[in-house]
Amino acid sequence: MTSTRATLIQVAERAGVSLASTSRALHGTGASKAMVERVRAAAAELGYSADAIGRSLRLKKTSQIAFAVADIGNPVYVEIMRGIHEVLAPHGYRVVVMSTGDTAASTAELMRSLHGGFVDGMIVIPLRTDDELIEQIGQAPVPVVVIGRAMSDRGISSVSTDSAAGIGAAVQHVVSLGRRRIGFLNGPLDTTPGSSRQRGFDEAVSAKDFTAGTAVEVAADFTVAAGIEAARKLLDRPQRPDAIVAANDLLAIGAIRAARERGLSVPRDVAVTGMDDTELGQVFLPRLTSVSLGSAERGRAAARLMLGLTEDADAPAQQISVGTELFVRESTQDSAMDQKGEDAE
């Protein structure tokens, strides 16, 4: 297993030229054709491959970008990572996966670890945020792009999406179907997604022309299990909702399960909408009506921002907003073929 790797010096000796010429011939510029030939041959014979560490030390560039989330198992994060990878890999960047933990404090701790200099930048999705974390991000020794909340006013580049408007679109959709008692199934309010989605619901139902009844239930977590539990409470209310707008697809699936437990048909008795438009929701039975927040696109956008920052770390903070889109499927509309709603942005 252990074949010792050849070094540039060895290639130089083999080719019978200087170290500098060897380096130039392989990576740099300004070497003669003959020189390049000669060095390439020697390198090939030795199976030479440039040492990434030596290179990094010299160039002060690791060619690595960290991607940090609370839980890499979450399908939305995986989708975002795919987008990031897609953009970064062709530019020669490797992606290092890290965990923020659940809290703002543990995320701040992770930011501090950036001082180790093992990556050229970090794309982070903080589940919870506080002032200390924002400060920490602002002082980070490498460029940081935040996915989630708009932060350019704090001098931090960010990719956001209008999930509040997305919830609004979902509410409007079920109302347009004639539903009169709208239940909102949210996740923890002290999280970034939880708070903005709550705001979206509150705004939607306080619109002048909104006349339906409402009910709100907050799940302990953005998971199916927590969704089932909270949805039960929602469905057991005296005024049973005839539509449930869930804050993400997992909660929505929990709601569908809870409805089934009670012998309710989805969508006939209860229409259910999700958010994130995960593959899970797309293949679910019934197919889930869901508000896409452009997960992969958010990842790509964050990666592009990062590429810009690696070239000029002191460029002004930018902010990209990715549009939302409602996909109407079977969970709200009987025998719905996939059909697009209007863009929420």
Place this chain on the structure above:
Amino acid sequence: MTSTRATLIQVAERAGVSLASTSRALHGTGASKAMVERVRAAAAELGYSADAIGRSLRLKKTSQIAFAVADIGNPVYVEIMRGIHEVLAPHGYRVVVMSTGDTAASTAELMRSLHGGFVDGMIVIPLRTDDELIEQIGQAPVPVVVIGRAMSDRGISSVSTDSAAGIGAAVQHVVSLGRRRIGFLNGPLDTTPGSSRQRGFDEAVSAKDFTAGTAVEVAADFTVAAGIEAARKLLDRPQRPDAIVAANDLLAIGAIRAARERGLSVPRDVAVTGMDDTELGQVFLPRLTSVSLGSAERGRAAARLMLGLTEDADAPAQQISVGTELFVRESTQDSAMDQKGEDAE
């Protein structure tokens, strides 16, 4: 954003001691108590954090392990990565995510990139394997652990699972339920999982006491979409299967969808089993009967093997086999909560 990071030399100057003492005081051994105090104080004042690259160059150790799969979006791979992360992170290792691509050649190409020396080892799940790839793995400049096929006979440490036996268990299960026409819905036969699962099916149905009818259909891919398509063919045969054993959960879900299209009830008309026991299957409606291949555990096992190899790269190749387990759920066995033609379609 750009606060220049302090270097060890600066800490040394600040503390008024030598570079060597500073290094020893912070990481090494053999420094006096007073020295440690003094250096720590200086380091704290400067907000010093050791540079990972400089350290790596000197120690010839990156503290990084690569995890390479064909498609990071696959839920099984995500689950495995979770297991890997869980074991490696506490040991100070970072996980670098890489893509093998679909073919043996592209995977071999990735193995070659290890000569760059940016990781201390690689855990890889090759979708397809050939001799050149195995050779390449054997000659890798860093320890490699393969998840998928047993390879210790080739001198390569590996984590495997008996998916063939798992398919056998699934077949036996549906037969024990009284099913008489067993359809096998497999993925591409030239892949590692495809071939071993096929073998499992062939063995199961050639047992002496196996008397049911069989049918086999191979999907273009291990995805829901491909599963739907192949399952349609299976269900449209003159002798329609009353049970479908699928090679993974995604294919199984495709089979359930195809059954619904035809107005068939699952499990009444067709029982369906999956493999991998993904969360997707667990929350599906109906909940999916599935053979667990211990995804997270395979990840953990691979990570533990890797930890051993980083300590002694020339240790003999080991092989760990992770057990399979059949979880019986609604897709094969009617339960309190089943469908009475009350689904959204």
Place this chain on the structure above:
DNA sequence: GTGAAAGCGCTAACAC
């Protein structure tokens, strides 16, 4: 117990 100095592998001035 502490300091001086070498060197991990590489690139980029700088001289010729």
Place this chain on the structure above:
DNA sequence: GTGTTAGCGCTTTCAC
């Protein structure tokens, strides 16, 4: 166009 050399930040002999 090519060679010589310094040095990125760190650890670790080796003297004292």
